[in-house]
Amino acid sequence: MIEAAMIWNEPNNKSHWNPELDPDWSIYADTVIRAGSAIAEMNPDVTRVLGGMSPIDAHWVQRMRGHGALDHVDVVAVHGFPLDWNLWPIHAWPDKIAEIEAVVPDKPIWATEVGVGSFGAEEVQVFGIDKTAELLLDRVPNVYWYSLFDLPQEWGAETRHREAEGSSYYRHFYMGLIRADGTPKPALEHYARYADRMGLMQWFHFEDPRLDDAVRWMKDLGVKKLRTGLSWADSFRPGALDWFDRQMEALADLEVLVTFCFTPEHLGVEAHHTSCAKDPQAFADFCAWMIDRYAPASPVKKEIRA
Template sequence: MNRAFFFATAGWALSGAVALSQQTPFGIGSCHVNGRAVEDYQRWVPPIEEIGIRYHRSLMSTWGAVEPERGRWSWENVDAQWEYLHDRGFATGALLLGSPAWNDQVPGGHLPSRDLDGWSEYVYRLVDHFRGRITNYEVWNEPPNFTGPDQTAEDYARVVVAAYDAAKKADPDCRVGLTAKSAHLSYLRQVILAGAKDHFDWISLHPYEVLDGIVADTGMEPVFLNLVPSLRKMLAEVDPAKKDVPVMFTELGVDAGHHGDRAQADALVKAYVLAITGGVANVQWFEGRDGDSGPMGLLDAEGKPRPAFHAYRRMIEVLGQDPKPRGWMPVGKRSLGFGFDTENGSVLVAWTPRKTTEQLELPGRDLDFLNATTGRSGKGTSWTFDATPVFVRGLPDESFAGATPVSKSLPPWPGDPGNYDDSRSVMIDVTLDPPERGLHSRAGSEVSAAIVAYGGSARAGDAPGGNLFMVDPSFLSYDRVPLKITAVVRRKDPSVNAGFKLVYESPGGFKTAGDWKTIPEQDEWHTIEWRLDDPCFVNYWGYNFRLESDGPTYSQYLLKSLTVEKTE
């Protein structure tokens, strides 16, 4: 519905200087070549400091960096890094990570589960050295990435427990983080059940693939907003005492080379707006300047600011260091808005998902608008909203009366007319308008490219090869409810063999349901069914299930409808 907004203030004043704080949601990280020493920081930290970012992910604190030889400890480099960042107003965390070359008990790229004594000594020494200077410690980076091929969740759990005990012995006030690749909640669940229960103080995720759906403007805002609620459901089941621990995204970014500079900037602001609204404590954007991970930086390889650099700066100027989310709200017929209380008054951030635009006539006093990516600003009573976030200032308190916290409900999927909280089924049916009713598709090539771009072979082992589908998170998210999935399909050419298998998210990760399905050759519509006893839909790679064909020939079929039905 249309809403009239009335504004009392004008202009876009800079937020005042803020004290060093780890409570700000605005953070930054770096790749290896941009974080080895102070000389690396000097290439990118000074302009990043100007943005107003005040939290940095990690020093070069890996095991081999501080214990280059067994029993010889070296602190000069990490001390210099800490002092450089501290002098420029940054707080920093530290990664607990590494397989020292001298340690023959820990092969390179493996968790140190075979040398827990050595690992514990490293953790104790590091935390004790930085007691009072560093608070947050993150155990490993993106497990089960960067672990041995045969290492399991049990191995990571043993490493976490040893790190937690050693860190708390060195500094009872430090906070130890449990982590996983992407949004792999099922892996975290396995780790907690394997022994890590009660041995962490916060959780880190890296939901690149979900953000990639936002970049592609596929309408995945509800999925992004549901990441933290899904995590809390999991914790309430397996570790209730930890169900409300802080959540951080210690890596999140967009490949500007693949998506383009403007899309990167749009996605950065959306990521922070959605994350803060969804309950994320801090997002450490990856990264400050292009390095060994490709064109991911706010600065390019020559140090030139990208549009994302300026968008980040505008966002902090408008929202301040500690914005308080009010919730989401519809704006007009197509646009989605998010309200914040800031030190400079109320702010609305809005855009139109799913590649649409909407011009809103807002009666009342002159309004103040600021385009996050281009910097275009204006005063008036109308604005054309599109995929780029726009800040609207001066909204009186009563205008936020309809704002809904994510803890109460999620926004509807853009363009979907229904609410599926109490529904028994959702579907895609090409004979309907709109065809997507609580079940949504996503191009396989987009997710496949995202997985390769953001993780190489470590993330691409189960890359999608067919159509990908997501249920509306209001219909099903994390809860394991038996399902029946029904597809109505036919071959494009009756003489060309076509078929697929169904691969879905389960508590143990992606799993194949039943056998390969060959579509009959008769030139008519055929119905194919699957029964899933253990789905666990959490979108850890940005989708819930896929129809996977073995090569392009077998994908030559037409899909008329696809239905997901709860059987209990």
């Protein structure tokens, strides 16, 4: 059920990885080394993806190489939102890809989270999806649009500073192609033109009531690839495996890039999901468990590995 696995989400973004606890990202690099090794041990055919970076930062990638993390991933991923959060124009997408290619000539670059919201005007999102497709679909092997659904405002966005971010925070609730009430935006029709080549990135919350609707929409659109997440923190909730099983079974017809992230409060250096783990091996063990459950190696390869 899993084609590829991403090791954390936006680890160079303070909203998703606390840099005060890991100022040189050495703990994150150790986390990647351990998790990458664990995933390969369980199934060497699963593509390992470095946590999608945001901002796109060649110096950070070089730091990861210096720490040895790039030796344990197969793909380097970038995230970009030039009409919402980034300080560069949408037409710069090819240049941003080239910046990373220059320091990682030995690995493919995937755009695992791209998007334009409808916060200001829904027409802007229509322009954004067409321009993103024009600039990226023939430039990188994989592109994932964020997202299918708007995030309901009552759920809140997973950022460290929340409303203190001002309008940047509220843009999180307008990134979908479908409004929170289930009605499609104009950009959905435009996305449908690219759905067989441009994947979707959609987070599913624990026991998310939108799961079945998401699968129906993706089937109707002809989506082939999905990026989503399995939360390490959620794995400690009652009924977690039942939910994980239901989620992964529902997505079984898609090529899934799963993101492993979110630190359980009791296992973090601080009690927050953006904290590095007190023991990075515990996160690697979670990754191995999920791969063995949802993307086990073939019996022949298991025998060879043993």
